[in-house]
Structures are given as C-alpha cells and as structure tokens.
Amino acid sequence: MNDLRFAFRQLVKNPGFTAVAVLTLALGIGANTTAFSWIQTVLLRSVPGVAESDRLVVIAPRHVSGNLIDTMSYPDLKDLAAHQELFAGVVASQYAPVSLTMGSETEWTWAQAVTANFFDLLGVRPALGRAFLPEEESAPGGHPVVVLSHAFWQRRFSGDSNIIGRTLTLNRHAFTIVGVAAPGFRGTMGGLAFDLWAPIMMRQQLLPGGWDPDIFQARNNRWLHTIGRLAPGVSVGQARTAVETLARQWDQEYPATDRDLRFALVPMWKSPWGAPGVLLPVLSVMFAVTCLVLLIVAANIANLLLVRAMQREREIAVRLAVGASRGRVIRQLLTESVLLAVLGAAAGVPCAAWLMDLTRGMFPVVFLPVVLDPHLDVRALVFMLLAALGVGLLFGLAPAWQSARSNLCLALKEGRGAAGGRHRLRSSLVAAEIALALLLLIGAGLCLQSFRQARRVNPGFDPAGVLLANIRLGVHGYSDQEGKLFYRKLLERLRPLPGAEAVGLGDYVPLGPEGGSSTRVSPEGYVPQANEYMSLPFNIVSPGYFDTLRIPLLEGRDFTARDDASAPGAIIINEIAARRFWPGQSALGRRIKIFGNREMNVVGVAKAAKVRWLNEPASGFFYLPLEQFYSPNMNVHLRTAANPLALADTVRREVRGLDPAVQPAITLPMTEVTDFSVLTYRVAASVLTVLGATALLLALVGIYGVMAFVVNQRTPEIGIRMALGAAKADVLQLVLGQGARLALTGVAAGLVCALALTRLLSSVLVGVNAVDPLTFGGASLLLGAVALLACYLPARRAAKVDPMEALRHE
Incomplete structure (x- = not known):
C-alpha cells in the first residue's frame, strides 16, 4: 500500500509526463479493447444463450x-x-x-x-x-x-x-x-x-x-x-x-x-454463415494490428520512463545506498508503471466506447436482421484491465531493471557515465517503434490500394443509378399464375414512368448478402472429368433484366414474353459456362438438363458477372425466365439517370396500385447492396489507415523524444565542439546523422518484418500484391521523412547552443 501511495505521489508531481503517458495508453488500450469486443461479439459469442x-x-x-x-x-x-x-x-x-x-x-x-x-x-x-x-x-x-x-x-x-x-x-x-x-x-x-x-x-x-x-x-x-x-x-x-x-x-x-x-x-x-463468415478475416487483422499499436505505445512509454529514470538517478542511488534492496526498488518502479497503465485503461474506457460507435457505422444497410452491437461488458472491462497490467509490466520492467542496476558512485556524483546502457536501450526501443510503424503503414497502404482496386473491379454489371425494391408475393397467398400476372402488370406500369430507362426483375441481387441458389447441370455432349464439380449458381429473371443491369449478351437473345410455360425451356448461360462445356463452338441451340431431367435450350450467352464476391474466380452461371420458373420473391431493378431514391415512392405507389396489401420489403439504391461485397476491404482499409496514422504519430513522438534527450545530454559536448570552431551545419549534420542511423535501422527491420508478415493480409487484399514494391517504397519514404522531421527539431535547437552557456553549466 505504501508503494501505491508513493507511486501516486510521483505521478502527481509530474503532471505533464503523466498526461502524455495516460492519453497514449488510452488510445492503445482503447483500440485493443474495441477489437476484442468485436471478436467477442462476432466470434466468441456468435450464438449467445446456447449451452456449451x-x-x-x-x-x-x-x-x-x-x-x-x-x-x-x-x-x-x-x-x-x-x-x-x-x-x-x-x-x-x-x-x-x-x-x-x-x-x-x-x-x-x-x-x-x-x-x-x-x-x-x-x-x-x-x-x-x-x-x-x-x-x-x-x-x-x-x-x-x-x-x-x-x-x-x-x-x-x-x-x-x-x-x-x-x-x-x-x-x-x-x-x-x-x-x-x-x-x-x-x-x-x-x-x-x-x-x-x-x-x-x-x-x-x-x-x-x-x-x-x-x-x-x-x-x-x-x-x-x-x-x-x-x-x-x-x-x-x-x-x-x-x-x-x-x-x-x-x-x-x-x-x-x-x-x-x-x-x-x-x-x-x-461458421461460413452470418457475420463470422464475412468478418473473420478482417477481425483477425484488426486484432493483430491493435496489438502492434499497443506494442508501439509500450515502447513509447518505456522511453519516457527511461528519461524519468535518468532524472531520478540520484534519488534511486540514495535509496540503494541507505539499504534498500534492488528488488525493493524494482517493485516500487513497477508499481508506478502498473498504476500508470491502470489510469490509461480507465481513460481508455470512453476511447473504446467512441471507437465502437465509429466502427458500427462501417456496415451497409442490408435486408437482414443484423445485430452487431459490441459494447463494454464485464468481459471487455476484464480484458482491458488485464491488458493494462500486461502492458504496464512490459513497459516498466526494462526502465526499472536499468535503474536498479545503476552505478552508485557515478549516480551519487551526478555523473553521466551510467547513461550509455540506457541510451542503447532507448535507441533500440525507438528502432522497434519505427519497424512496427512501418509494418502498419505498409499494411495500411496495401489495404487502401486493395479497397481502391475493389471499387474499380468491373463486376460485369452496372449498379449505379439502379433502384431495388424487394417484393415478396409468397406471403400474400398468390398462386404461381397470379404471381406471374402481378409481375407482368408491374413491369407494364414501371416501364413508362418518367425517368425510368429500363426495368427488370431478378430473384437474386448479385454481390448481395443473401446468397443465391445452385443446381447440378448436365450439358449436352459434355463428359465431366472425375470429381468435377457440376453445380452452377443461377438467377431467375424477367425480360429487360440484362438491359437494366447493362450485362451484354455476347450471343443470342434476351428472354421475351413468349418464353412462358407453353414454350420450350429457355436458358441463358454466361461465357464461362459456354467455353467450359463447348469450347471453340457456339453454345446457341445446345441443351442442358437442370433440376434432374428438365431439358433447357440455350438461347443466349451473357458476359460473365460477379455473383458473390469481387475476388471470386470466374465461374459458370445461368439465367432462367420468370415465366417458366416462377419465384414469388423478386427484386425490381429500375434504372434511372436521376437519383434512384427519387423514384422510390413512385415504385411503392405502383405496387400498391396493383394490390394495396403488397408493400416492398425494402427499397434502396443497388449500390448500397453491392457495397456489401467490398465490406471486408473497406473495414480493413479504414482500420489500418487510422491505426497506421496513429503509429506514425507515435513514432514521431518517440524519435523526437529520444533525439531531444540526446541533444540535452550532449549539450556540453556540442558547446565544446562549437567553441573549437564547429559550424552550425556541422552540429546539424551530427544530430541528423545519429537520427538517420536510428531511422534506417528501424526501417530495415520493418521491411524484413513486412516481407514476412504482409502475406497474412491476403484474405483482405484484391488486385494487389502482398509485397507490392510501390507500397513498400512509399511507406518507407514517408516514415523516413517523418523521422528526419522529428530529428530536425532537436538538431536545430542544438545548432543554436551558446558555447559559453553550455560550458558554464558543465
């Protein structure tokens, strides 16, 4: 208890140091706790209320x-x-x-x-x-x-x-x-x-x-x-x-x-279903990245404590000289570190709450009963406390050990001979900070490029300017014939609307979150290889669907009103299926059996479009006409040159005009649904960018702190050099050279780590090489520039040293 009271008094006596340390810790522990809360919500407690x-x-x-x-x-x-x-x-x-x-x-x-x-x-x-x-x-x-x-x-x-x-x-x-x-x-x-x-x-x-x-x-x-x-x-x-x-x-x-x-x-x-199937890769990355940020925070605080240890060197030497054991001194200093970490955790509570609110807003609106509500429950608070204790011991141990090993004679004489070991430790910690910061910056750069590439990926259709309205006739007791008639009349009502360029119906929304259906196919004349997967996904669509989504037909024709139950079975396949089953030949007129023995005639070949994910490999797909394969639950796709939402009320009114009991379950721009396909890349890019910028700021503070302390320690030496004729440019070169060596060491270590670890980001990357040289080089140059800036400020102060003043203090 005495150790705790003394530790508290020491922190109160140094409000500036305490404030900087507590705020830095709040950021690191808050970010870590946010990641833990998301993991607990999505993965560890994905099925709450279930026994064992x-x-x-x-x-x-x-x-x-x-x-x-x-x-x-x-x-x-x-x-x-x-x-x-x-x-x-x-x-x-x-x-x-x-x-x-x-x-x-x-x-x-x-x-x-x-x-x-x-x-x-x-x-x-x-x-x-x-x-x-x-x-x-x-x-x-x-x-x-x-x-x-x-x-x-x-x-x-x-x-x-x-x-x-x-x-x-x-x-x-x-x-x-x-x-x-x-x-x-x-x-x-x-x-x-x-x-x-x-x-x-x-x-x-x-x-x-x-x-x-x-x-x-x-x-x-x-x-x-x-x-x-x-x-x-x-x-x-x-x-x-x-x-x-x-x-x-x-x-x-x-x-x-x-x-x-x-x-x-x-x-x-x-589980491949629900939130775990979507968020497992990005949450794994988020937790790993926040742990790296916490390590950078620990290194920063350790450097601050080493500086304080230098300032308290005489005090600790006196305590050792009058009989205090080294273990007793280490215990006291560790108590101060742990108390500092606990205060940081307390300050991290509102930080974590804010970060959770911020991350909840990253998810798009979807027609699903999504409940993703990470919050600070007892488990999260326990995690926060354990993280604080762990990081407190981590950043406090090295300074405490160094202080307890100080040379009593040199310390009591207020000499500087004991500073060499600490200076090497501080330099090593800063180099580690730079390496970790570079790793995060490279990760952020890769994820930003990935997100940009994902937005540029051509999905094979154009969702911009398309309004979606989900209609579910099955719940209203419509028979198959009544449902087909309803959809025919709805299309007739929507096509002439002012601003409507094209209208079509589709059972499944490509790149949406609800998935789709698939069935085994038997193409005419095709002999499958051993263990070949013969199921293909499909969509049920109306005439006009391809024009509305701007999916080109490479061969043949679109479905028409004549493709009804009395007509031969019609099917449109995509180009991948056509090349797979009839390479080098036209697929038009070929037959495919689906759903067992239902024989269909290929009437068209469409350009391939993405189905579930932007990074999925090109694969076969087919389309069936609504008049032959009725689905009661369809999505209206209406293309307009204006804001799609401007026609939402009009579409609802036209639906009610056919049946007042029928209301679209959801009406929204198609881009909001297809944004789900870039969710992983967007969240990864957002998280790594914010944490990468944080790491850059912490590295800047760490480098500046060490170089400022070095300049302070070497002020007498700099005064002597200048008294002997050294120019200000020589002093600048001396300090900047020392800082540059430190930065180069950290950058080299960071590049080695990045080469080994960025491959783990492959699950959240699309269209980007995990060892992209442009990203590696850009991040290194950015961090190098920041390091030089952090070194320049202390170097400039060193160049302004008055030799007489410096020698007088010596």
Whole structure:
C-alpha cells in the first residue's frame, strides 16, 4: 500500500509526463479493447444463450473439389442424425422474412424454420411455455406453432405472461404461440437476431413458393443450415474423419445426388454463415494490428520512463545506498508503471466506447436482421484491465531493471557515465517503434490500394443509378399464375414512368448478402472429368433484366414474353459456362438438363458477372425466365439517370396500385447492396489507415523524444565542439546523422518484418500484391521523412547552443 501511495505521489508531481503517458495508453488500450469486443461479439459469442457452444460444430457440405455448398438436404440430415456415436444430436434451420399481422398493422420480421430438437439440443430452456415436440416434425404444414424470442416478447407484448395459446398471423397463416425462448438467445446465425421460430415442417408457410414441391424428400435439394453437438468424448477431428468416411459411403449409395459430396466440420466461430463468415478475416487483422499499436505505445512509454529514470538517478542511488534492496526498488518502479497503465485503461474506457460507435457505422444497410452491437461488458472491462497490467509490466520492467542496476558512485556524483546502457536501450526501443510503424503503414497502404482496386473491379454489371425494391408475393397467398400476372402488370406500369430507362426483375441481387441458389447441370455432349464439380449458381429473371443491369449478351437473345410455360425451356448461360462445356463452338441451340431431367435450350450467352464476391474466380452461371420458373420473391431493378431514391415512392405507389396489401420489403439504391461485397476491404482499409496514422504519430513522438534527450545530454559536448570552431551545419549534420542511423535501422527491420508478415493480409487484399514494391517504397519514404522531421527539431535547437552557456553549466 505504501508503494501505491508513493507511486501516486510521483505521478502527481509530474503532471505533464503523466498526461502524455495516460492519453497514449488510452488510445492503445482503447483500440485493443474495441477489437476484442468485436471478436467477442462476432466470434466468441456468435450464438449467445446456447449451452456449451464449444461442443457445437457447423456441418457444411462441400464438393470433393473444395467448393463449399453450405447447406444440406433433409434426407441427408436425417441420415447424419442417426449416427449418435458421433453426435449427441443434429439440428437444422432455414431463415426467412415473414409478414406479421397484428390487428390492422402489418410488419416484416424474421423467423427460422427449425427441427423439433432445436431448443433441446442447444440447451435453450423456454422462459415461458414449451419448446417444440417431436411430433411437430411429422407432417408438412401440420403443426402451426411458434416460439417467440424473449426480446420480441418484451418488445411487442410487453412481457405478457398470458401470451401462451394466443395466435399470431404470419404470412396470412394462423400460428399458435407455445413458448418464449430464454433471454439472450437470438438464433444460430452469428450476427443475426430472429424474432420467431417455427417447426421445420412449416417451412412452406414461412417461405411460400419455390420450384421444388418435394423439398423434404429430394436428396439433391440442399437448403438447411446444419449444426451438430459432438457426442461426449468425440473431438472435432474424430468427427470430421468419421463424417468423411460416411460421405464416401453416400457417394456409393446415392450416386445420382451425393456423388463427390464431402463435409466441412468447423467450430461455430468459424461458421461460413452470418457475420463470422464475412468478418473473420478482417477481425483477425484488426486484432493483430491493435496489438502492434499497443506494442508501439509500450515502447513509447518505456522511453519516457527511461528519461524519468535518468532524472531520478540520484534519488534511486540514495535509496540503494541507505539499504534498500534492488528488488525493493524494482517493485516500487513497477508499481508506478502498473498504476500508470491502470489510469490509461480507465481513460481508455470512453476511447473504446467512441471507437465502437465509429466502427458500427462501417456496415451497409442490408435486408437482414443484423445485430452487431459490441459494447463494454464485464468481459471487455476484464480484458482491458488485464491488458493494462500486461502492458504496464512490459513497459516498466526494462526502465526499472536499468535503474536498479545503476552505478552508485557515478549516480551519487551526478555523473553521466551510467547513461550509455540506457541510451542503447532507448535507441533500440525507438528502432522497434519505427519497424512496427512501418509494418502498419505498409499494411495500411496495401489495404487502401486493395479497397481502391475493389471499387474499380468491373463486376460485369452496372449498379449505379439502379433502384431495388424487394417484393415478396409468397406471403400474400398468390398462386404461381397470379404471381406471374402481378409481375407482368408491374413491369407494364414501371416501364413508362418518367425517368425510368429500363426495368427488370431478378430473384437474386448479385454481390448481395443473401446468397443465391445452385443446381447440378448436365450439358449436352459434355463428359465431366472425375470429381468435377457440376453445380452452377443461377438467377431467375424477367425480360429487360440484362438491359437494366447493362450485362451484354455476347450471343443470342434476351428472354421475351413468349418464353412462358407453353414454350420450350429457355436458358441463358454466361461465357464461362459456354467455353467450359463447348469450347471453340457456339453454345446457341445446345441443351442442358437442370433440376434432374428438365431439358433447357440455350438461347443466349451473357458476359460473365460477379455473383458473390469481387475476388471470386470466374465461374459458370445461368439465367432462367420468370415465366417458366416462377419465384414469388423478386427484386425490381429500375434504372434511372436521376437519383434512384427519387423514384422510390413512385415504385411503392405502383405496387400498391396493383394490390394495396403488397408493400416492398425494402427499397434502396443497388449500390448500397453491392457495397456489401467490398465490406471486408473497406473495414480493413479504414482500420489500418487510422491505426497506421496513429503509429506514425507515435513514432514521431518517440524519435523526437529520444533525439531531444540526446541533444540535452550532449549539450556540453556540442558547446565544446562549437567553441573549437564547429559550424552550425556541422552540429546539424551530427544530430541528423545519429537520427538517420536510428531511422534506417528501424526501417530495415520493418521491411524484413513486412516481407514476412504482409502475406497474412491476403484474405483482405484484391488486385494487389502482398509485397507490392510501390507500397513498400512509399511507406518507407514517408516514415523516413517523418523521422528526419522529428530529428530536425532537436538538431536545430542544438545548432543554436551558446558555447559559453553550455560550458558554464558543465
């Protein structure tokens, strides 16, 4: 306690030093805590409210070639669940937006259709009522029951305990409320919060429409996100090996549907779905970078403490001379360092809160129930305290050790002979700061170039000037024929609108966050190689879609109104599929079988366009006409030369003109949706730029501090040199030369580290080499210029030294 009181008095006696150190620490610890909070929110607690989530694994089918399929068919799910030696149980789900009607009000909310064992296997106990029963997974559409999330129950029903047994109207179907989930539980998709859960057999009522009526029998219809709980004593590796063996058995048993099918088993925090699948690379980079910033902060504070140790050298020597042990002195100095770090952590609390607010604003608006809300909870505060203790010991140990080893005779005489070791340590710390700062600057430069390149990547279509309006007719009870008629009339209403240049409908928005569908194809005359992946993604579109998105047709024609149910099957493939299946030949008139044995005629070849990600390799894709493959949920794409949002109200009015009950679920410019595809690059560039600039500033302060102290220590020597005839230019050259050697050492070390480590950024880079010479050279020159500036200020002061004044003090 005496050490603590003395440490506090020492910090109070030096308010300038204390303020600089505390603010620097607040920045470093605050940034580190922000990164930790994001990692905790997205990865470590991706499924809050679930018991023993570390025993859960995502089971994602993949092709033997490595292509991830993500989802599983219902028959495969049941076969997998039968292997109880591997899994204590397996659950599956599919999410969907649903129309909720309460009285005269209708709103969109999000639900998951889940297997009956969903809550029991996840260990989520109902706060009210019950979970689902096994018999509620016995027949499609047979049990319209629903469990509410605790948050939804509180928000919409004010926590009414008599809610059990009441009816909710979802998509015009009556569902009985049977339970309320435990507080905190939001579902099994990281970063998404669902309000409702219904039995999987109610899938058609939650997500009406679609082209496969045998969804529970078709082994090739993969639509379920699947999670398994490992059986006691079974590791992830053991389960992965056993499931791979099982997949090979299915390869033989079901060659028509499961040939070359394998499974990826990963922990929940590495899930390919939801926020973890999108943010894992950038959060890994963010945490690593903030740790580097914290190391730079520690080096800076260590340098400040070394300077203070020089000023307190006589005090410490006296204490040692009168009997204090070196251990006692080290303990006292470390107490001061740790107290300083704790004060920095306290100041870092508002800094971290501000940084969290800032980073939340980086994410675009999407039509998904996204809940990404990192905050300073108990775990974050504990992390902050541990980080403070760790960094306090880190930056305090070297100065404390140096002080306790000082030469008593020299120190008591106030000599300068003991300064050599400390000067070397200070120089080493500054060189390390420069190296780390250069590493961050190079990373920031690479990510900025990557983001710029990502924005320049031609996605194969033009989203600028396009308004999107998402319409979901399935929830309004439209039959297939009624839905087709509605969309035909809607296009007729929208095409002549003032300002509308082109209009088309598409089931899937390219580069959007919701993904798309794919199916196995059998092209005419094409013999697949062994283990070749024969599934292609597709989109269902209307006439005018290609003109609206400005996707060129390289051969053939667009879909027309004549491509209806009575006409031969029409399909448009992209150029990649055409070259793959019929190299050197025209694809027009060729036949492709899809969805088993549905034969289609190629009527056009479109230029390739990006589907999911900007950095995805070029791959095959095809388009189907809406009149032949009806989808109840479509996106209006309307091109205009004006601001797209200026036509949003007009589009809503035209939709209501056809049916007052139908409202677009969301209306926004297409660029806001496609911005999702550059999310990783934008966040990485933003984070590294801010932290790189911070590192540059800290390096500037560190170099300036060391050189200023060097000049102060060498003032008598400089006075003698000038008295003997040295010019001011000679003094400038002397100090700048010393600083330049320090900077060159740090830059050389930083370049070596960058060459070894920037390859780890490959997951957040597109169109940029991880060892880009322009970035390496530019960052080195920038840091070198800053280092020379930091050296010039003390050097200029040294050149103005009055020789007589300096010698008098000596």
